[in-house]
Amino acid sequence: MRYVPAANRYDRMEYRRCGNSGLMLPRISLGLWHSFGDDRSLESKAQICRAAFDHGITHFDLANNYGPPPGASEAAFGEILRRDFAGLRDELVIGSKAGYDMWPGPYGEWGSRKYMIASCDQSLKRLGLDYVDIFYSHRFDPGTPLEETMGALDHIVRSGRALYAGISSYNSRRTRQAAAILKELGTPLVIHQPAYNILNRWVERDGLIDTLEALGTGAIAFSPLAQGMLTLKYLKGIPPGSRAAEDGFLAREKITPDLGERVAGLNEIAKARGQSLAQMAIAWVLRGGVASALIGASRPDQVVDSCGALDNTAFTAEELAAIDALKPLHDETLWASSSEGV
Helix, strand or coil: CCCCCCCCHHHCCCEEECCCCCCEEECEEEECCCCCCCCCCHHHHHHHHHHHHHCCCCEEECCCCCCCCCCHHHHHHHHHHHHCCCCCHHHCEEEEEECCCCCCCCCCCCCCHHHHHHHHHHHHHHHCCCCEEEEEECCCCCCCCHHHHHHHHHHHHHCCCEEEEEEECCCHHHHHHHHHHHHHHCCCEEEEECECECCECHHHHHCHHHHHHHHCCEEEEECCCHHHCCCCCCCCCCCCCCHHHHCCCCCHHHCCHHHHHHHHHHHHHHHHCCCCHHHHHHHHHCCCCCCEEEECCCCHHHHHHHHHHHHCCCCCHHHHHHHHHCCCCCCCCCCCCCCCCC
């Protein structure tokens, strides 16, 4: 049957302006990093996307290397756009990125002009689109002049391949430099996408949120659930089929008894707030200067549960202090390849 979106979808979601731009983002966005590779059926992916849109999630976030294999997420979402979301393009905000390893040879990763523009063109073909709304430099490239990477973003916007320019996982110093270069070129830095959650607070130590506010750049936080660690999934060890079981982006050694004790304590705070732990973790990320929390999902019900975070985004001083008391003594800085990046 043909998909018909929920008529009340925009009543179910809150939207916030992204920095000083005119771009409005839903408070919850859907990332297609996990669960959108060739190891999952197209119908399962479509069900997740339809549930998201029915709840007012208009922003779908991708990257060239999302899969597996690389490119698979974009190809799948391109098919969903054609099959289920035909005629809805102007109601959607679609983002993609380039920066990580994508194809063999010296031109298949990082931040050169050659790679960035070629990657954007490949992404558009997989998605079946003339343009994406946001295109990001996925990571800082210490081997390429920042002027070249930002010049590529400027060209991508000016050529109509993207409407807005963004960066991901840049620290405050590099963010200020990138924003200055783009401002000189006449293309504003509209959005930054850092990892941020209760267990990973590098943006606080780095002062990134304050930097973005001063620049007028919006923030969208990825991994608000710390790859599932801020759910009840790992309270009793590592379940089969979980990300930690695959020992990929979430390594097995991160699932420790200490983590379990902290998560159990956080869950008690969430229950007292009338929320699931996941909902509280998302609400916590949204409590300050973050426009949107970028969630992942392997089932439609996870999308619905995440949207429930918006029912209670206020925290008392006592709740925040209790959450702080349960964070790790030395939280991890993820996606940090060098001091030049994050």
